[in-house]
Amino acid sequence: MTDEAQGPTIVKPRNFLAALEVDTRLLGMIGAFLMICLVFQVWTGINFQVLRGELSGNPLSWLVEGRFLTPRNIFNLTIQTVSVAIMATGMVFVIVTRNIDLSVGSLLATCSAMMAVMQTVVLPDWMSLGLEHPLIAPLSILVGLITGMAIGAFHGWLIGYLTIPAFIVTLGGLFVWRNVAWHLSRGQTIGPLDENFQLFGGINGTLGVTWSWVFGALAVAATVYALVSARRARLTHDFPVKPIWAELTLGGVAAVVILGFVAVLNAYEVPVGRLKRMFEDRGEVMPEGFSTGYGLPISVFLLIVVAIVMTVLAQRTRLGRYIFAYGGNPEAAELAGIRTRALIVKVFMIVGALCALAALVASARQTFHSNDIGTLDELRVIAAAVIGGTALSGGIGTIYGAILGALIMQSLQSGMAMVGVDAPYQNIVVGIVLVFAVWIDIVYRGRTGG
Structure with a gap:
């Protein structure tokens, strides 16, 4: 080390990774993702050769002819990950504050239904804007955001001020908002959606x-x-x-x-x-x-913007510091003067807004609103956050980790679909991976004291 008068203090690292100061858990997740990609690249290469009747024993040929790492599949993988990843960034805040949100999939459906009805009934017919009016998409998105934030704030009020457990509130929300979405659409598929709205879906907007x-x-x-x-x-x-x-x-x-x-x-x-x-x-x-x-894709660009905003919110703002302080020790946070009840409302309001953005991406990608949109997304979102390193005990979590967790999950499901694994078995594998990831996290934190 150098003297203060001679210049800056430069840390002498123990090894290469220590010099880079990279989180070893993050490296482990990246390694797991790369391993998944490599396995499915080889596996799809074998399947491709079997279909052609030219199966060889050369692993290099399987790797070269694999279809998992083609530009087309990577493009599809990214746009399929976006909606879950957007909600997972908000779920980090929820779990960090020692809560849970089981309603995000149903809330997505309600926001999607609201935006679809605005585009196909309210704005064209009731307000006579016309089906291709340039204000259709922005007004519909605004209504979706307001809907998501209002419902999220309502959940937060029930949890923070009425002290009803988050598990119960959001479990009730899972049933309520799924059926509110059904009522809004009268059980029918609504579409096609506005062309400008579809730009946020991926393939129709890049x-x-x-x-x-x-x-x-x-x-x-x-x-x-x-x-x-x-x-x-x-x-x-x-x-x-x-x-x-x-x-x-x-x-x-x-x-x-x-x-x-x-x-x-x-x-x-x-x-x-x-x-x-x-x-x-x-x-x-x-x-x-x-x-x-x-x-x-514009949807991936939107995810990047959300990731940056949420990271800045978590690391550079008073609200972010309060969220992690509350998760670390709720009693100490309250004694320190943090308005913990209002904090919970703000957290769930943020999640509601992110559910609306996820609804925008999901419905735009399929170009219509369907009754099953967002089904089981609450489980995928929670799994993404937990696989990404968010501690269920609260106080610990990262935005980039949740996004990487969503990408790992989607890679597993997409890869298994490509090699012909049936959906029930895909869910079995995802469930096993989730439990294994939590166990690894417990062991890692026990050894590092995190």
């Missing part, structure tokens, strides 16, 4: 190749800026800093991941027939040999 690269470049720049700012802040307060090579390694890995992700999404090409229709809609003729990729 940034395109050019703007995806622009987003990737800005994301890399933001990552570098964040690393530099964090280092400067530590130096300003005379805190120890990582070696320069460790900072460069982190920045390089982040840049490769971001740009690699964008490149894969851009590699998924729009079908020729769809391109021709797009040109015809503009009154143009598609040039011979023209091709382009989809790029980053």
Whole structure:
């Protein structure tokens, strides 16, 4: 270590991982995700060769011919993960405060039904806006957000002020809001939804190749800026800093991941027939040999924005500090002057808003509202948060962990579907993984004292 007069204090790491200061649990989750991808890539390669009647004993050929890591499947995997991941970020706050929310799937259905009815009945007929009016989508989304926040605040009031256990309140909400959604739609499928609304579904709304690269470049720049700012802040307060090579390694890995992700999404090409229709809609003729990729889905962009906002809320605001302080010790938080009852209302209001955003993504992806939308999502959301490292005892949890947990779960289900595993067996595997993940978390926290 250097002297204070000679320059900043640089930590001498015990090993490579210690120098990077990366959470070992996060690395374990990333490793598990990569292992899942590798297994299903090989497995789908074997299945593909069996279908062609050319099965070989060469594992490399299975890996190369696998279909799990193709641009198309990765694109589909990302848009399928979004709605659960958005709600999982809010579930982190709920579980951190030692509560649970079993109603998120039903609340999603109610918000979806409200937005669908607004688009197909209220705004076109009652307010005479017309089916293709540009205000249809934004007004419907606004109504959905208001609905989600109002219901979430109501749940929070019952839990915080009437002291009814969250399990009971949200279990009741699971039944109530599922059937409110049925009543709003009169048990019927509502659609097709507004074209501008459908942009948030994934396949019908992407940034395109050019703007995806622009987003990737800005994301890399933001990552570098964040690393530099964090280092400067530590130096300003005379805190120890990582070696320069460790900072460069982190920045390089982040840049490769971001740009690699964008490149894969851009590699998924729009079908020729769809391109021709797009040109015809503009009154143009598609040039011979023209091709382009989809790029980053708008729904994934929305998830990234939600992740950033929720992370800032958790780490950089008074509300976030209060949430984690309350989860760590509710009695001490109340004695410290935190308005704990109002805090619970705010937490559930946030979850309600996120359920509305998830409803936007889910209904836009299937282009209509259906009665079974969001079914069992409450279990998937809780599982994603817990697999991502949120402690059921409260006080501990991360936003990125919940998103990664959602991605792991969706990867498992998508991979099993690709290799022909029936849905009941998929749920059995997910249940086993959930229990195993909680056990691993208990062992990890016991050894690290976390």
